[in-house]
Amino acid sequence: MSHTQDKSSALGQGVMIFVYLAVLTVLEFFVAVTFNAISILLVVAVIKAALVMYYYMHVYKLNNDDGTDEHSYQFKTGTNRIGLWLFLLSDAFVFAGLMTMRINLLGLTRPHQLDQNLGLAVTAVLLVSSFFMNRGETAMSYGDVKSFMNNTLITGILGLGFFLGVVFVEWRLAAHEGLIASFGNPAVGPLGGVFYMMTGMHAFHVLTGLIFLGIVWNNARKGLYTAEKHWGVEAATVYWHFVDLVWIFFYPALYLIGKAV
Amino acid sequence: MRHFVVVGVLVILLAGLTYIGLDTIGLMPDAASAQSIPIDWMWNWQVIAISFLFSLIIVPMGYSLFVFRRKKGDTTDAEHIEGNTALEITWTVVPLFIVVAFAYMGTFSLGEVLRADPNAMVINVTARQFTWTFEYPEYGVVSNELHLPYNRQVVLKMESMDVIHSFWVPEFRVKQDVVPGRVTEYRITPTLEGSYKVRCAELCGTSHAYMENAVIVASQAEYDAWVSEQQAIAAAAQTPEGQGQIMAVKNGCVGCHSADGTPLTGPTWFGLYGSEVTLADGTTVTADDAFLEESILDPNAAIVAGFPSPSVMPPYQFTDEEIATIIAYIKTLK
Amino acid sequence: MKKFLATALARGLLWQFAGTLLGAGLVTGIRALMGLSVNDVFFFTEPAWVMGGFSGVIAFLLGSGAVSDWVKWARGMDTPEHHEEPYSGWEKYFHVSLDHKVIGVQYTVVALALISIGGLFALIFRTELAASGLQFLTQDLNLFGQNGLQLYNTLMSLHGMIMIVSILLGIAGIINYVVPLLIGAQDMAFPRLNAFSFWIAVPAAVLLLMSLFLGGFDTGWTGYPPLSVRAPVGMQMFFLGVFVAGWSSILGALNVIATVLRMRAKGMNAMRMPIFVWAAIATSIIALTATQFIGLSFQLVMFQRLFGMGFFDPAKGGNPVLFQHLFWFYSHPAVYVFVLPGLGVISELLPVFARKPLFGYRWIAMSSLGIALVGFVVWAHHMFTSGMNEYLRLPFMYSTLLVAIPTGVKFFSWVATLWKGKITFPTPMLFVLGAIVVFLLGGLTGPPNATVSVDLHLHDTYFIVGHFHDTIFGGFVFPFFAALYYWFPKATGRRMNETLGKLHFWLMTPSFFVLTFGMMRIGLLGMRRRIADYDAALGFDATHLALTIAGYLIGLSVLIFIYNFFASVKNGEKADGNVWNSRSPEWQVPSPMPAHNYEQPFEVVGEPYDYGLEGSQYVKFIAPAKSGHK
Ligand code: HEA
């Protein structure tokens, strides 16, 4: 792994991307509550996604020159990277399918039972967690295990917060407002089903991401990773950001697009 | 060169023979609707194309296998030919033209099939496991048989009460699914008198195979006669058993229960009333009013021996009077 | 017997059994505490069965040891890169192995087993169809909680899905065995993932078969709601089984793509890859992505059944047609998953037996990608009558017709390859030629289905059944047999018996023509699909009887093959050299293939199919590169 920038500028970049993402999210929220222009929401989401893919998930690393020695760690990491990205591509189709379902069943409406502030809050939590994840990975690529562990711990706590927030606060509030997964309740139409399915599938991925983080955290504690060899950390990071990436699209789809009914 | 001439002649010969052969056997059933004309026209072109393209591949292939097979004792490899750009472009572009032609013809024939007559007669169709019900709003008639006048476009507005079914009369060609929660339309102009069957073409459960009702295309006069006969029956059916019969038709009971002893999905109603019914758990009960009422409202309460559990019969909601009429009707079936 | 009980397979199955009971018991316990009902017709309630099915799969994986290395990694332990094979002989095929060749054989044998089971189901329901009226699947039959008609539907649906799973496993078998050899790799890119992909397919097959005993299901392999929402619990086992098998397919495809991208021998650029590798890539692109949609669509119906979420229930604002879109978005491209490797086998073997270069290599390679990509945008041609927007049918008609062009390119190139060749006819070649003819018939009956107006008549008839048996046999079954006859000596060092092979071919092919021509004929005349009984007035009895007999003959020919296959492992004629006189790298080394493939790596120095070019060479073996090996 070659460093093209020093540690503090890597940190600076992480902070900057975070600020961009935060501003864009607030913009999104503002657009949604004021004049509701779907095209703007779409453009913003795509920009956010591009930022995350490039700066947090390092998609350009797929292009790295890994040498020709098939037994070197570097070469194997290159292969692993391809494997991981192929997996993410495949997984993205699940979410694309859910999105198709949402568009087909709900069209330009969205559940009114959802609390806008809560939605923004969980989104923010996930965003902040990505920031710390990025810091953790950067630390690891400089061999700073201690800082990696601290940052990952914060990420994990935030992620857990997101997970619990969705399942125990958001779901319960929504149910309380009458948005039940329609256990035989025709009143809410497909809204409940779509909402619980999309958030549930996403939360499931957060949960697997948390497990993954736990594993690499524990292995880092055992001292298994170095600045040169930490594929496990990179994989966990990319996966975590991928889950964030999905939310970048799901958040507007559930909370912001269209008329609340 | 000689090879190409022989192959060319053989291709045309085989294509011609295949087409004539297929045409002589006759591939399609009778055409009984105006809509089948563009469809059969399109199909005929497909058969021509299939005959030709099939020969175009099979003949040179068979020829090679025969003429270019390895001679005894020869161990050398064949001539080194890697490809031929002009040829490759040809066999990409020519099929492209054929495809474009078919796309055009397909669009045209679909347009013909969908051509709507604003004066078409409307018939409401209800599909349910495992029967069809036809309602003629113009005449206030309900029937399990579809009667159509000759040469007049009808539009069927179709609804399903349960799962997806599909309306198909092979002689009419066209097929349309009947989907719960929406109304689908089916336009047809019958052009050949006769009796046909509407055959449900979408797997809809246990007795899908038997979801076939009669379709009768008759001259306007015969059709009118049938309509007035039905109207008379409906008017006369002011007795409870008459109403019960209409209920049984309307609600699709007759799809599973025959009136004459024929076995269908459910036990026949012939001779049912007052008989001893053996249940799946081995006990017997007498088929009295109470038992029939229970069987109709809660099919799972008692399963008749020899029928699957849970019951495939859907639970119905009826008022007491409605049930009484149905039972009265069942009583008459001896 | 004792040895068998100690195998990973036996342990896995045992664990699956226990895991199923445990999961089902757990849910039952919780339900009991919550005061919900605890038992149902099939002993457990539906949620308990679903949980049981799921935990059974997990238990299988743990019990068989397919995930033990990953568990070790997660706990920070190191594992050797290649396990030394601790078992030999038949035993190694029953244990978790990381060797792609062993896994390839495992896949293939399971695929053959499933073809037999699926075929057996076909023979059972074909016997029912031999005459109109019900023969033995009668109304008062009561087997596995189903009457005869329901049992017919279950067998028919399972026939479809088990066959499809067997195809997925069959192509995985061929790809796994052959692709690393063709590109000169030591193994797949991710050997553990490879083993996992295979082993997870086994509990999937068990789940599919379980559905037969849990009341079955009567929806066809397509499982359209609302019917599938009303079907017995067997439906859930079917959904779960397909879902799990889907993961096998996705992860296998991922592995293939990574392997081809990363592990090719020196000098093997894209246009010098053996053509089969192109086919494998095209197939894998589809399997990697589209498969998620069938998983999702089935998962949604599962949830609708379990939690009443009304995705496809119009009464709750759902949309039954949405399911069909999600389902076919996978299941159409899936048919190209079935055929592309088969067509790859045809392209790979033809030059060997015609002793002539593959005509138009580039165009053939590109046509595979073309079929795969266009295949993504044609799915709604299965839904022309479904009640979807009328005008949407036109673009789908056009896109579907377009597929004919790249497919045609393949056919014309094959013919041109044969033209002026010096053709020989050993068994693999016979199957290749059979494949071309049969697939041509299947392919040519595609465009009529794609033309909306004609499809309004053809949809859901035996014409469609004939169409897809032709495409599947021509695109998969025949090439699969060709591949098995062809690479059998590579795997075993022995040949299969030629006489029996020819008997297999000459019995299967004519019977098969009777089968599909008969199907198409009665289909056009009004024979619907998926019916247990037909109207005697249609006059189809004689044809149906012929179809049934033909089905039996195909079954017999497959039995001959299976006998030949297993008998030849032990007693086949020895063949350790370049049996077919091929230029392909795997034939340049002795058979059976050594454990770690090529002892000496090779470099690609020429074109793969330059038969007849004096002094040309495809690969050259070089001294092993010095590397920090472990
Ligand atoms: C291996 C599997 C396979 C393959 C390869 C194909 C190939 C094709 N299929 Fe088929 N199909 C199935 C398996 C397959 N199919 C199955 C399983 C079903 C039923 C599913 C179910 O409902 O259960 C089905 C159903 C099906 C339908 C839906 C029918 C219905 O239910 O109403 C349609 C409609 O368009 C269709 C079309 C086609 C077309 C156009 C091709 C094309 O790819 C064919 C292309 C090939 C050629 C055309 C021949 C060679 C070309 C030339 C010689 C060039 C010149 C030709 C022309 C210019 C025409 N298929």
Ligand code: HEA
């Ligand atoms: C790989 C795919 C594949 C294969 C090989 C076959 C093979 C056969 N199929 Fe299949 N078929 C499908 C895929 C396939 N089918 C699909 C997808 C459907 C649609 C289902 C649906 O509508 O949902 C279908 C539907 C279908 C129908 C329509 C049913 C209906 O609509 O009601 C029919 C009817 O004749 C049929 C017949 C046959 C026959 C006779 C064979 C014969 O070739 C079978 C030959 C027999 C064997 C290969 C078995 C040989 C082995 C033994 C006898 C040994 C047994 C021993 C042990 C188990 C130890 N098939």
Ligand code: CUA
């Ligand atoms: Cu109704 Cu099939």
Ligand SMILES: [Cu+2]
């Ligand atoms: Cu298709």
